[in-house]
Every structure is written in C-alpha cells, then in structure tokens.
Amino acid sequence: MSSTFLNKELPIILIFVTGVIMIVSYFVSAPEIYLDPLAGNLSQAASLIAAYATILGIVTLAIIHVNHIIKRTKGQWYYSIIVLALALLMIVVGFIGELGTHPYFIWLYQYPLIALDTTIYSLLAFYIVSAAFRAFKVRSVEALILVVSGIFVMLMNAPVGAAIWSGFPVIGNWVMTVPNTSGFRGFIIGAAIGAIAIGLRVLLGKEKGVLGRS
C-alpha cells in the first residue's frame, strides 16, 4: 500500500465509515444485523484509544520534566522533581493491592488531590470579582443595560432583594426567563447548526485540523 493511501486516504475512509455507523445507530435500531453492538464496540474502541493516548501524554510529560531536571532549567527543574515524584507516588500506591482501593491511595486522592482541585476552583471567586469590576463599568448603553439587568438578577437571588422591594424577584425572573432564555436558545440553535456543518466537513475529510494537517 502506498504511503499516500495510508497517510491521507485511509484515515478519511475510517472517519467516514465509523462516523456514518455512529450517526445511523443513533436514529436506527437494527439489532438483528448487529448495528447496535457494532456502534457500542466502536464507542468502546474510541475510549480505549483515548486511554492509550493518555499513556502517550504521560510519557511526553515525563520526558519534558526529565529534560528540565537534566538541564537544570532555571525556575523550573525543582518543580519538575515534585511533579514526577508525586505522579510516581500516585501510580505506585494505586497499584498496591486491588487497583486504586488501598487506603493510602484513597487518602492521597481525597485529601491532597481534592483539596488542591478545590483551591484552584475557588480562585475563580477572585477572578470573577476582577472581571466583574471591568465589565460593570458603564461606558455605553449596552453596558448600562448589562449593569441594570445584573443588579436585578443579583437582587433576585439574594434574600435581601425581596425584603427591600418585592418587585426585584419579579423583574429578575423576567430577565432570566425572557430575554436571557431567548438569547440562549438562539445561540444554541446557531451553534448546533455550526456543529452539523463541521460534522459533515469532518466526515468528508475536508476539515484538515482533524487529520493533523495544516
């Protein structure tokens, strides 16, 4: 087989065949001709490929950090040691006994990892404040509408809003259910049609980025 066929045509054929099977299986039920199990198997195959790709990613990550340590990259190499040591620790402890059930592994997962996750997530509060400070500067009519709407929605959600004036929850609710919902729906319809178009372009092999081409 020529390299052109293997590198260019075969991936497009595979994408087209698997894509069509997945789309048809969503709309059509045909257990007697094994369409449903075939679609299920293809879906599982995608998960398996993704799992292997994760291993590839971890190897890439390890290579990058080992290089940082070897080269003593300024401001980086000691963090690389921490990353590699902790990754190794999680992997080793995860394999002790039954996979991922050892008390040490559960402790590492529940206390340091979840706590770190939550810490990063909670940083959002500060980012939201700084972003809101910029967003709520009234420089145009649109910005004024945004600020007024925001005030009503905030006072709708805060119990003190209804205590100040019973109209705040009513107007806030109207803002959320009428202009906000209609805007959202228009947005979702447009995005869904865009996704259909890109889906067809991918199926036909016209979307170069999907095939790793420039």
Added chain:
Amino acid sequence: MDIGGKMQLIAGRIFGAVFLLISFLIIYIYMTKAVKGSVPKIRKMAGLEAIPESIGRAAETGRPVHYTPGTAGFSGATAGFAAQTFAGLSVLTYVSRLTAKYKVPLYVTLAYGEHIPLVESILRESYTFEGRPEAVATETKVLYFPIATSNAPYASGVLGLFERVKPASNIMIGPFYFEALAIAEQGFIEGAMQIAGTAMTYQIPFFVVACDYTLIGEEIFAAGAVVSQDKPLLGSIAGQDIIKIITILMLLGGFILQNLGIDFLSILKF
C-alpha cells in the same frame, strides 16, 4: 417505524433524522457549488482579523504565543463537544503558520492526550509549509496538563506557564469549562492580547469580559473555513445560513400553528 429489511427508525428521533439529512444535503450542495466557482462572501470576524496583529505584537515584544484548542476529549463525558475541539484545531493550523512565518515561540497547552499527535502533526506541517521544519523543535512546545478529577490541573498548569513565560498573545478556541475565566484573567494580568472563542454558553460571558476579541458560538465553527479560504469549507457556511433560515421559518410557523391550536410540537417529537 419500519424502514425495510431488519431496520427500524427509533420513535421520537425521526424528525431529527430527517432534519439532519436535509441539513447535510443543503451543506453538501453549497460545498459543491463553491468548488464550481460560486464562493460565498463571508463577513469579516474581528477576532480572526486580530490574530495576525496579536502574533505580530508577540514578534515585536519577543514574547511567546499561547494557544489551546480547549478542554474536551474525543471520547467519554466531554466527547459531545469534540466539534468545538475540531474547530480549535483548524484555527491552530492558521496560528502555527503565522508563528512559523514571524519566528515567534508558540506554546500549545493540552488537557487530553489524544490531542497530542494531532497538534504535533499540525505544527510539523505548518512549519514545513513555511520552509522551517527544523524550528518545530526549538520554537514550539506542546505541553500536556492532564485532567484528573476536574480541570484544575490543566488550569493550574496554564496559570503557572503564564507566570513564567508571560505570553504576548493568548488564543483560546474550543470548548472550555471553569478554567476559561481563570486563564483569561491571568492572561489579562500578564498583559497578553487575548482572542477567545467557544460555544460553551456559560463561558462566553467570561471571555467577553476578559478578552480583547471573542468568537461567539457558531463563529468558531466558521473560523477554520474563513482562515483557510478553502472553497468547499466557505460553501458549507452558506449552507449553514440556509438551514438557519429554515429553522427560523419553522420557529415562526410553530409559533403561529401552536397559537391556532394545531399541535406543531408533536411533529418535532415524531
């Protein structure tokens, strides 16, 4: 509904199947028309127009460009947003050609391992196209910050990177979750010119606030076509517009029929 042989259309999805087939057909017709020479004129998108400017700025300041195609994988819980990742990868082809041309360092950060081979391949092809294949190793870095229990490891990885390399340009096109605001705000703090795009409804307001330019919803799906100026891809955007017109007519028709007491919704649920 029996459609012959041993196949049955699943009840409740028949209208969807018909609509999808019609949509595919319309888009295909317009792609074919474009190939034959009837290329539609696409309006300019400020976000895309700003990409060369932001990379030029990076070249002037000697600082790098950061790019990410979003934080959704091709399988599992986030696979439903893969179309947005495809859109992000399409724009990466354009961005990487520009960074190759202007000799600007490019950092591509990824949250899923399956994106790595695609991104590396795009970078190789772009730099080869610009006649500098050797620069891939020295001027580009593909960094993988794997997602674990949440997107926090990816977010913290990118925040750390921003602190260290201080990018002059931050381009984020694809699906994003909470990390959208964290990264965009950090980019703002570092003084980067920021161009973002997503079809994730809850993240768009954050991008609008924190970034200089935002591609909203369907614009990201059109972006790849616009930057490539590929005729069939441009044709597909015209096809999209026809489907939009049909959808608007259906909305209006449904509104009128429903108010006249005719159950239009039952057709959609067919």
